[in-house]
Amino acid sequence: MLEIAFIRNNAEHVKERLAVKHFKELNLVDEAVVVDEKRRAIQKQLDDNLAKQNAIAKEIGELFKQGKKDEADAKKAETAALKEESKTLEEQLSNNETELKNILVRLPNLPNALVPVGKTPEDNLVVKEAGVIPALFPDALAHWDIAKKLNLFDLELGVKITGAGFPVYRGKGAKLQRSLVNFFLDNAVEAGYHEVIPPHMVNEASAFGTGQLPDKEGQMYHITLDEFYMIPTAEVPVTNIVRDEILEEKNMPVKFAAYSPCFRREAGSYGKDVRGLNRVHQFEKVEIVQIAHPDKSYEVLDEMVRHVEGLLTKLELPYRILRLCGGDMSFGSALTYDFEVWSAAQKRWLEVSSVSNFETFQSNRMKTRFRDESKKTRLVHTLNGSALALPRIVASLLENHQSTDGTVKIPSALQPYTGFSILS
RNA sequence: GGUGAGGUGGAUGAGUGGCUGAAAUCAACAGUUUGCUAAAUUGUCGUACUGAGAAAUUGGUACCGAGGGUUCGAAUCCCUCCCUCACCGCCA
Known part of the structure; x- marks a missing residue:
């Protein structure tokens, strides 16, 4: 399996080499790059969300320790929307990762420069x-x-x-x-x-x-x-x-x-x-x-x-x-x-x-x-x-x-x- | 196959809801000390994804067998599965 980071930075080179293997679905390379870009965006958003949730959870913990139960309970409501959103993002991320893997798994390895050009x-x-x-x-x-x-x-x-x-x-x-x-x-x-x-x-x-x-x-x-x-x-x-x-x-x-x-x-x-x-x-x-x-x-x-x-x-x-x-x-x-x-x-x-x-x-x-x-x-x-x-x-x-x-x-x-x- | 116990970082092993990405010890690595070895001593010591940066580095997230769930918050509670060990059964 090719490394996505490599494909991301060398898409044209990858396609060129795959052509030597007579690989037909060169469009998969571009697809991988697109899906990967989406993946990183989703991941960033999810990570930010989780960071916020973690911060709130920490605050609630502090409030409980100080005996401010009412304030703590009030804070809980804040996370509801975040949690909902994170759940959606997690699903998207998981689907996206599956999609990316399905593409990557179909890409052959790149042939070395010594490989003779030929088909049969x-x-x-x-x-x-x-x-x-x-x-x-x-x-x-x-x-x-x-x-x-x-x-x-x-x-x-x-x-x-x-x-x-x-x-x-x-x-x-x-x-x-x-x-x-x-x-x-x-x-x-x-x-x-x-x-x-x-x-x-x-x-x-x-x-x-x-x-x-x-x-x-x-x-x-x-x-x-x-x-x-x-x-x-x-x-x-x-x-x-x-x-x-x-x-x-x-x-x-x-x-x-x-x-x-x-x-x-x-x-x-x-x-x-x-x-x-x-x-x-x-x-x-x-x-x-x-x-x-x-x-x-x-x-x-x-x-x-x-x-x-x-x-x-x-x-x-x-x-x-x-x-x-x-x-x-x-x-x-x-x-x-x-x-x-x-x-x-x-x-x-x-x-x-x-x-x-x-x-x-x-x-x-x-x-x-x-x-x-x-x-x-x-x-x-x-x-x-x-x-x-x-x-x-x-x-x-x-x-x-x-x-x-x-x-x-x-x-x-x-x-x-x-x-x-x-x-x- | 049955019953019981258990799966935490390279190893041993603590940890029953927030101060734990995780004590302590050992190993390993770097330094100090030493004539060498040994001993002592100080420090470092997980992985992946991702943001910033030319880079050193640094922010975030996830991971304590795997996957789900409960909760504001899970190594810690619940469910399913996998594996290991012990005993029993069967057997080359």
């Missing part, structure tokens, strides 16, 4: 491509066929138990999941992240804090009986650790890493996009989160990008890094790098990580501040990234590292975790 995924900027794209033999298999032959996971079984998109991993397939999670977590802890295991459901306030509500309500599974939401990513519970907190600058950046299952409804997906592990409703992921000083958040973003790169390199997977264009980046992000790995048999790039700087978009919602040198409170910057999401990593591992004999080689960095060097 084709406009994303490839900033790096690394690793060797393997030249596969003729009858190389897609990961779902490999999984079937080697009995690594079973999608049909998941359908019976739950529904489409809930894979059952088994045998070495299950062990591979566990190994990857440990591998990713160990790397994160090694890089200075504090490991946490967060709740897998969150309340409404947390979902609002990171921006899932109200914007992406349909993405989450909603437990209506208890008003909980299944987390679509550990970003939600982990970032909310610092909700309503004032941090000490010397403790920043705060670095968290968390493994969690992720639950996504993914309504409306179909076709080859959802084949095999390409898109599922439940998957495993290790997420890294940093709470950073505003002046240093872009260094932090680069550091996180390098961390993810390191993981992909160790897994010997060909990957590329994209800087998302204005039209393709998410609502709350100021700058996003997507990581894609090459899916050899499908011959396409699969997104396995998204690393973003949200600047103050989330912290303004969460009221997460820090105290700077002059003891003033300022909003922190929040960043997060997948490091990494498992299903497409598994898809890519299977497809890229398959051999003509139908087995799959495990990258050496992962072997200490799996305890085996090939899937057969």
Whole structure:
């Protein structure tokens, strides 16, 4: 959520930047300014009113103490009109604040200056491509066929138990999941992240804090009986650790890493996009989160990008890094790098990580501040990234590292975790 | 799920209608003292919105779990909800 004080003083700039995101309702910016102006006027009047009431109440208290009961009773009448008026003003203020919030909540974050102009995924900027794209033999298999032959996971079984998109991993397939999670977590802890295991459901306030509500309500599974939401990513519970907190600058950046299952409804997906592990409703992921000083958040973003790169390199997977264009980046992000790995048999790039700087978009919602040198409170910057999401990593591992004999080689960095060097 | 107790500032904790934005202690921060450490001592020590000011600063308002209510006036009284703790029940 953008800060109203900033919009107030930079309305034209805000509109300009929002246009880069192809945001259509630029008129909302002006509306916000108008509503805010009204809000301040109402607030001033209300505050003045309350000040008068407080003064009278104080006088009455004095009179009572002096035993001048009649005078005190006479004074009481004076407040009646004020009270009536204050009540009306309070109502107006509350309506006005709701109106303002409804507008602010619809405004996306401003894109950073580095964000490429563009509308579609084709406009994303490839900033790096690394690793060797393997030249596969003729009858190389897609990961779902490999999984079937080697009995690594079973999608049909998941359908019976739950529904489409809930894979059952088994045998070495299950062990591979566990190994990857440990591998990713160990790397994160090694890089200075504090490991946490967060709740897998969150309340409404947390979902609002990171921006899932109200914007992406349909993405989450909603437990209506208890008003909980299944987390679509550990970003939600982990970032909310610092909700309503004032941090000490010397403790920043705060670095968290968390493994969690992720639950996504993914309504409306179909076709080859959802084949095999390409898109599922439940998957495993290790997420890294940093709470950073505003002046240093872009260094932090680069550091996180390098961390993810390191993981992909160790897994010997060909990957590329994209800087998302204005039209393709998410609502709350100021700058996003997507990581894609090459899916050899499908011959396409699969997104396995998204690393973003949200600047103050989330912290303004969460009221997460820090105290700077002059003891003033300022909003922190929040960043997060997948490091990494498992299903497409598994898809890519299977497809890229398959051999003509139908087995799959495990990258050496992962072997200490799996305890085996090939899937057969 | 049942019963009981309770939710006050970074922590402990006082406060049953006006003198309480909130005692006291501890922690923290700044200074004094000291050869260093320790001790002692003085001061500072919540957040948000908002008015004035270039700024330092300063005026107003709100906030004592959340939301309503009573009252001229609420941390204090009433109602609803949430949470914590203890005991019981159930249970990985």
